[in-house]
Amino acid sequence: MDAGRTPLRTTDSPLEANRTWWTNHAGEYLAQHGPTLGDSDFIWGPEGLREAEIELIAPPQELPDHHILEVGAGAAQCSRYLASLGADVVATDLAPGMVTAARELNSRTGVEFPVIEADALTLPFPDGEFDTVFTSFGVIPFVPDLSELHREIARVLSDGGRWIYSALHPARWMFPDDPTAAGMTVRNSYFDATPYQERDGGRLAYVEFHHTFSAHINALTDAGFIVDEVIEPTWPAGRDVVWGGWGPERSPYIPGTLIIASHLPDVVARG
Numbered sequence: 001m002d003a004g005r006t007p008l009r010t011t012d013s014p015l016e017a018n019r020t021w022w023t024n025h026a027g028e029y030l031a032q033h034g035p036t037l038g039d040s041d042f043i044w045g046p047e048g049l050r051e052a053e054i055e056l057i058a059p060p061q062e063l064p065d066h067h068i069l070e071v072g073a074g075a076a077q078c079s080r081y082l083a084s085l086g087a088d089v090v091a092t093d094l095a096p097g098m099v100t101a102a103r104e105l106n107s108r109t110g111v112e113f114p115v116i117e118a119d120a121l122t123l124p125f126p127d128g129e130f131d132t133v134f135t136s137f138g139v140i141p142f143v144p145d146l147s148e149l150h151r152e153i154a155r156v157l158s159d160g161g162r163w164i165y166s167a168l169h170p171a172r173w174m175f176p177d178d179p180t181a182a183g184m185t186v187r188n189s190y191f192d193a194t195p196y197q198e199r200d201g202g203r204l205a206y207v208e209f210h211h212t213f214s215a216h217i218n219a220l221t222d223a224g225f226i227v228d229e230v231i232e233p234t235w236p237a238g239r240d241v242v243w244g245g246w247g248p249e250r251s252p253y254i255p256g257t258l259i260i261a262s263h264l265p266d267v268v269a270r271g
């Protein structure tokens, strides 16, 4: 497997690569990170910031009034938390392996809601279907063009609807994926958006795209969203979780997660 940052080839399909990668790695990923995620818990990132603490989606007593879509849900732990509190929620993911894992967890926990295989860029829902769409670390790093994603999210949202997501903090692009002090030296330019990719015998096997902070904000406003809040969670003292590039040695110094909450105007001019 070759890994590095090089331009994509014209024959590459990021969608197919990520669909296959997340299906083939679903079991390994969930064995490793499932205990941190919890079967029916909702954390916004490896810092462990809980939806129960910040109520970005809604206070628990208001959840039953909401029709919510999760994109890039993985095993849908976040949707399961919301459904267990009475929200009307639909979870979606690109990878069949993740969809299967999510349905199995629904059966095991007894918390049932629809889990649908879907690319967040072409969602199988009518216009204006949901009042809230969210993802915790799904989709965003895997799509080259955030404007295209945000336009599709805007399409399935009702007027005034909210789009809330967490993703890798753009500052992390400069550093190696190493949670120790050795990972605290800048290795890559913040401004170089050449994607990170892994190739297997020449075939694109995995790809992640860099979105600078301005790219996040400008793509949201281009798609008609109004930004309400930007959150950069700090690493809690004493948290000893190690997750990829996150860990107690480096994460108190380098931001790992970016959360953006946004909404559409009350009346949206739709083309």
Ligand SMILES: C[S@@+](CC[C@H](N)C(=O)[O-])C[C@H]1O[C@@H](n2cnc3c(N)ncnc32)[C@H](O)[C@@H]1O
Pocket (backbone or CB within 6 Å): 018, 019, 022, 037, 071, 072, 073, 074, 075, 076, 078, 092, 093, 094, 095, 098, 118, 119, 120, 121, 135, 136, 137, 138, 139, 142, 143
């Ligand atoms: C890191 S997981 C995040 C899910 C979950 N919240 C978690 O923390 O485990 C990323 C997920 O995004 C999904 N994904 C990647 N590209 C996608 C796309 N275009 N549409 C929908 N899901 C996508 C992957 O299949 C994967 O399950």
